[in-house]
Amino acid sequence: MILSFDIIILIFLIVAAVIALNVKDLLSSAMIYGIYGFLICLLWAEMGAVDVAFTEATVGAGVSTVLFIATILNTRRRSSD
Amino acid sequence: MENTVTSILPVLACLASLAAVPLILIFRKEIFLRELVTFGAGIAKFAFVLTMLPLVLEGKVLEYTFISGFAGINVPIAFRVDGLGMIFALVASSLWIATSLYAVGYMRGLKEHAQTRFFVFFAISLCATLGVAFAGNLLTLYLFYEMLSLATWPLVTHHQDKEARTGGRTYLSYLLGTSIGFALPALIFTFVKSGGDLSFAGAAILAESDLGYWPGLFLLLGFAFGFSKAGMMPFHSWLPGAMVAPTPVSALLHAVAVVKVGVFCVIRVVTEVFGVDLLGRLGINLVLCWIAAFTVITSSLIALTQDNLKRRLAFSTVGQLSYIILGVALLSEHAVAGSMMHIAMHAFGKITLFFCAGAIFVACGKKYVSQLDGLGRRMPVTFAAFAIGALSVTGLPPTGGLLSKFYLVWGAAEAGQIALLCVFLVSTILNGAYFFPIVYRAFFKPAPEGESEGAGIREAPLACVLPLALTAIGSVLLFFFPGILLQLTDLMVDPK
Amino acid sequence: MSPKIFASIAVVITGIVLLYGISDFPTFGDPRSPANSGVEGGAPSTSLYYINESYGVTKVPNLVTSVLADYRGYDTMFETVVVLAAGMAIFAILRSTTKDDETVAGPARKSSIDGDHNRIIVGMTCRLAVPVVQIFALYVVAHGHYSPGGGFQGGVMLGASFILIALAGNLDDALGRFSEKSYMALASLGIIIYAGFGVVPQVLGKNFLDFGVLQKILLTDGPEMARSHSMLGVEIGVALTVMSIMFAIFANLSSRGTLKGGL
Amino acid sequence: MEKRKTTPSFYTALFFALLFVVWMIFSGFFDAFHLSLGLISCAIVTWISSDLLFEDRTTSFRRRLIQFVRMVSYTFWLLRQIVLANVFLLRLAFGPRERLQPQIVRYECGLKSDFEKFLLANSITLTPGTVTIKILGSTYYIHAINDEAAAGLDGEMERRIARIFAEDTESRKGAATT
Amino acid sequence: MVDFLLNTVKPHFNFWVYVILMMIGLWSLIAKNNLIKKMMGLAIFQTAIILFYVSLGVKDGATIPVLESYGDYAEKAEKAEPAGPEVAPPDATPAPVVVNPADTYANPVPHVLMLTAIVVGVATLGVALALCEMIYKEFDTLEEDELLRKIKALHDDA
């Protein structure tokens, strides 16, 4: 059961990563990156790495995304790829 | 060698001129003091060398390990004085005094710039030269060899003009290029092959090794071309190029310090690295012989075509250096002795010639052979000396050149190399062919028409003339009193 | 070569190398794998030591905390230094105090959210949330021994609470609470606290970061509790630095180094 | 209605107390060491951000208490509304497509204080079927999923919110720590 | 194909995914033109490594590495815990090896290491984004090809 849960999240992860990297609107891209962060944090929590999950939730999904957004708002929102 | 003596004298002799450097720098404003220091150092150096002479003549070998810190390679910076080194040191240090004197006159006469720098690097060069002469192992030899290359660069490019720049560039690229490209790997290969021994003491370094024909040949050629100060073709062209230097430099470079360091290194390599036995066994010496012979003939032919006096002398030097290498490469007893002697004989002869060329330039600003017509009568001393120098370099009596050439020819005969013997003879004729027209012109041709103002031409200043007279006399004296030289060469060739 | 082709080649090669390594991995989740219990026939791995022994030595049930803050406390100290270094690097890159640089701040950006809306919905939510976030962050720092979390997570959350203020209102509000002076000082102070817990044992003659010896100073019963309390102290240091730098990074990034205006 | 002024320091203390309650809920350790940690933490947070929670610091404690009680009852009412709306939405979701008529409705509210507006906006959003998109002055722009949902915005919610703070016209902002 | 999936991929599924994620990150790091996308690629690259580490510390049926049966904090610790799975019962299968009580806790070491790695990651990200802002300020673009063109032009003009 757990393994299949794993597999689902893992596949979602790949999907999220690919989308985040391919959306041309950087702001959406950053948001999807945030989603990616939460997914991976979920995965780690499930794997027993609660501390890592916690950190990833605060850092990867939280602060990183905010930093991305701050930068994107200060630069340009569109990307050529 | 059983007769080794530990003595700091070689180090002192070597460092005497280096010690003068700070003094020269301090007195850069007081011209007289500066020159005095230069002389003092020269005399001190000569004195040190002379004090060692009796010991060496007794068959002793002086040794001194200066820095044993190179323990990683197990090769110290060591000094060692034997007969060959002694010959070279005697020649170099005695001629330095003459050259210094001459340089003072020359530089003053032409009001050259940056004289302090000139004397500083002059002193460093001499330090390096004696370092090579007294080097106790291959590494020390290499070290001083490189030091000499670098220290002479500012001298060669002294004029700091475009010509000097190209000349300097050629000079360094040849010397450094070959020494790094050929000599250094050869040295390291020797080091590896001999198991970490580079010392000149005792038997030849590679005598016991199982060197094959091709590795041996490459190693030998690596050394011979690597020490390209010896001017073997095809690595000779730095020498004419370096003629842009002021004449005292040319004199020192091309008669004494630089080129002789080159051949000295080659002799050292042949006798101390390979050893006569090994070379003879492998037969690779013949290759070297033929390259040298080729150089001798070719350079003599080129010299014939040169109009610039200094260039002609330079090509002459190229040929004469190869005499020495040829002699060593013949491996026969008398040929080796002959080449050792030739170091001294040629040095005296050639330095006289260069001094003369410089004196002519100082006196009347002439550089070309074709301009020398009739000058002999106005500058009798100079041209007399020139004649003597020419005789000596050609190998005619009553000059020392005859002796060394005689030994060389004898050696060739001894080795059974008739073809090479012919080379000696042919080249002697060629030598005569490019020198004597000059003497003839100077003395017997009338001065050209336009030389009416030539009446003003007189002998160069005393500081110029005195040294060249001295060296010319030295050349003659070496013919009549070659005893010490012979003794020293005997020490090397036949220690028993 | 276009970057795409180059990238593909690099990726394929790296991937093959990595998968080659994976071919030999123990099964996922195997408790007997070398990482989890040591090489076969060798000594048990360190992780077993931590699970079996560390509580007795440190009295901290959260193994991650005890390993992080004590056994590998040296790592953690440098992790904090990395944060500090990143902060300093960002200041060095962005921070500009020159007045004439009008272009740096950019043209006044029109807020994407209308003023009233912003004030009522976002501002109010933020005002309600920030104290809770902060107290939770402090709880996380203080309870790292028993539950997941610790100095780093708590520090990030504290920093995030200030970021929240900056996001909801503007940067000046946040900087009013947590000025540049104070965050620079706290950033350094955090590591000084951390390293101080390391240096004091040195003064007492033990090795760096040997918390056990601190019982003399902390007046605890036995070195175990000294370790436990020192870990808390160390976590507080981490939290201070991380909080300061996280907020500082945001402040500088969002204002392009001018520390004025905001997003 | 007693008019005794409450000092700002009282609100600081209140803030502190609330925080400490939250701390204890989080912590679950009641030994001296952890409690003292809690006190220190609460003190720090109080020091940093006690001004965030109660903007108006003149309302008396009694007033606050009444507001709190009403707030709780409002919360229960809201929960019930949310459940009802959920059921409604569920039926909608499985019903025919034609019943969906997404639309934006303007809603004028008479609430004055920011906190009331905030509460109203969030309550509207929390109730499924309607979402507050924008507030301009006292005009709310609300997205409703169909007419029925739009019709549900009949002002009942606003009245109840107004009632929480109704009695005292001076004090408008209140506390809600739920 | 199915065999391959079941025998080769499944036991190491996490690892395969980490490789895929890492390659996605690496690819965009090199191939993407936008600097922020590059950074995102780098961030994904790093999380992939973290995923790898965390995966290698997983034990079947183990709980989070917070001890529950020690000392007088035990029952309080339980309360303080956010929902985590209960201690797994000893293995039901008749295993010849005695189940080590240590096997009931996940390996804490990778977690510790990865906390550090995450921090390093966000620190790097911050610096990179700061650089992006400065680059944008200088060159008014974040597309790499344009940047290189502008830099080259800068050099040629000079």
Added chain:
Amino acid sequence: MLEQLPALILLAPLFGALLIGLIGLHDRRACFPIAFTALIISLASAIGAAMRAFTGGAYNYFIGGWEEPLGIGIVLRVDALNGLLLIAIAVVAVLAVIFTIRPSSEKDTDKTAYFYILFLLLCVGLFGITITGDAFNLFVLIEVSALTSYGLVAIGTSRRCKMAAFHYLLMGTVGASFYLLGVGYLYLKTGSLNMQDINTILTTNATVAQSPAIVTAFILILVGIWIKMAFFPLYGWLPNAYSYSPSGSSCLLAPLMTKVSVYVMIRVMLSLFGLEWVFGHPGWSDLVVWLAVIAILAGSIMALAQREIKRMLCYLIVAEIGYMVGGAWLNDPNLWGLTGASYHILADAMMTLCLFLFAGILFKYHGVSEIGDLGGMFKKMPITSIGFIVGALAMIGVPPTCGFFSKFYLIRGGIEGGHPEYVAALLISSLVNAVLFFRIFEIAYFGKNPAAGHSHDHGHDDHDSHDHDDPGDAVTTAARPMREAPVYALIPLLAAAALIILVGIFNGQIIELIRLTFEIPATVVSNLR
């Protein structure tokens, strides 16, 4: 107290940086004294710690006192090799910090405190990398040094340094990540992070040692370090990063960053995997040596094409890295290659320091960055020139500078290990260096002073280039008249020059110490072939 020295080496600059963070931000005059004092303390401790290793052999320092079982805590390990390197880092740092005593322009002053903090933290990172005995801790410290160096590169005011720093960051992070991944693979197979411990497992347990995962781990670690050190195919970031960074930064970065990475590689080969394991894979050695050969040649040739001094030096660094990597991988029976590579780390640190200080002086005080503008330098700045000449001669490999001896050992290794191509590359590169530096000598010796003849000497393009893309420092005008640099710039330069010669003269002792570290028993040496 003496046994605390290994920790003190790092703590001194760490506390220095923190103190600057507290004090220096408000009063930037306090920055330099703090930094200088901290580094001096570091130097003293490094010497103390190293002396103990020289006399008593390698020893461990257990952080937190976690001694048993090995690997639960973090170990600092000092042996003769890293003792030497510690001293070298400290010396370079002290000299470089003296050079930074005055900011080069007013614009830089408000970043002084940040600069010194980053500077000291970089030293912390480098010391830490050198001294640590823990594979993961190494990663953390690599990141400390990496992040600080990104900051140091980007702190300049040049337009291009930001882009250079960004690329540097990407490459650096990927490199570090690969390293991290490699450590993960190692941990997966050995369950340990302690270098000694892993080494023991790999040498005693053949099944583990032969596992593909371990091979992958090695490749990943190696590639990661290669990226960090800018080894041949992965060197792209280096020239930009170092040449566009401000002088003060590049004087610390260039001599140390890559060299420490080379050290890490040697440490990984030597202490983590063990030479027997590394050279037990046939073909690897040849492959790497060939790569090194290409690196040497490519670096040398590209250096020839450069007009800017700093850029030229950067490409020379690429070549020098080829020397070291190639040397370390020669696999000659007596390990002379490895010895030479280790020695060259020290030698090259001094040489690079000297030359970058020279380039820094020229740029900082005279606004000169192009080789063509050096005309008349020997006359106008004789003392600076002496420093430069020594550095250049060392780079060429003229005795008795250290450059000669490192080449000597490397060539010896090449010959004994049967790698003539490596020897040839080394010699060619020496020749190229000779050409490069004598070209500069010539210009400096013959050329006119650019202040007089700048505009018609090199056309307008050089003139403008200073305004637009000066490498790092802010330079307001084009070339200023040449004068002897101030004393605080000359002291480090001459000290570096003196060190070049000292390291050369005392190479015997240094080599002995280095070989002390290898502790290769005679049997193993013979088995290696």
